[in-house]
Amino acid sequence: MAKILDRDQFADVQQATRQHLRQHGCGAYTFEDGLALTALSGWKRPQRVLELGTALGYTACCLAHGCASARVDTIEGDATHVALAREQIARHALTHRIAVHHGQFDEILGQLEAGYDLAFFDGFAPPPPIIARVRDLLAIGGILVCANLQLGRGSAARQLAQDLDDASRWQDLASIESGRTAVRLKLNAE
Ligand SMILES: C[S@@+](CC[C@H](N)C(=O)[O-])C[C@H]1O[C@@H](n2cnc3c(N)ncnc32)[C@H](O)[C@@H]1O
Structure with a gap:
């Protein structure tokens, strides 16, 4: 499906995120397989991308990099992460293609x-x-593309697994990050 890539252009952002996590003690756990996201974006050629959970912008950059015409809207609730992400995104000259929205996901x-x-x-x-x-x-x-499936507990996790496994609504394309991240195609408006 997606082309295999072997060089991560944004390894510096991933590294900065790991360092930030150690100092800040926050929830900015960086995604492990950015190359898989870039490859998925290169295969799908999205014009509009939505991301929930920017941290320092690593995965937003990976998704933007996969398709030169993609515009990314990424949402982050932590003001420090928003400021650091905007810096990283500017350093990689992607400000015109990635909008960081500061606020809670639901809002x-x-x-x-x-x-x-x-x-x-x-x-x-x-x-x-x-x-x-x-x-x-x-x-x-x-x-x-839904990461952190292993972190859910109880009825919410069961409901999500049931929702994502509903073959009348989603086509299961693959999984990445050793099965911890589901990839589904939306089949209809139901
Ligand atoms: C796992 S990190 C994202 C990592 C990033 N995608 C990367 O790979 O580097 C999750 C981020 O989501 C933010 N976050 C978690 N829950 C949120 C919510 N309800 N609304 C807004 N941001 C939230 C956290 O502050 C954190 O920066």
């Missing part, structure tokens, strides 16, 4: 227009109502 999602071609969830455990809203914002044929 910002309510302000965005539907029609995204690719959405990436990388907050903590994915809450089913947030993933349902992300689904609404995806175009039919759009791709949901």
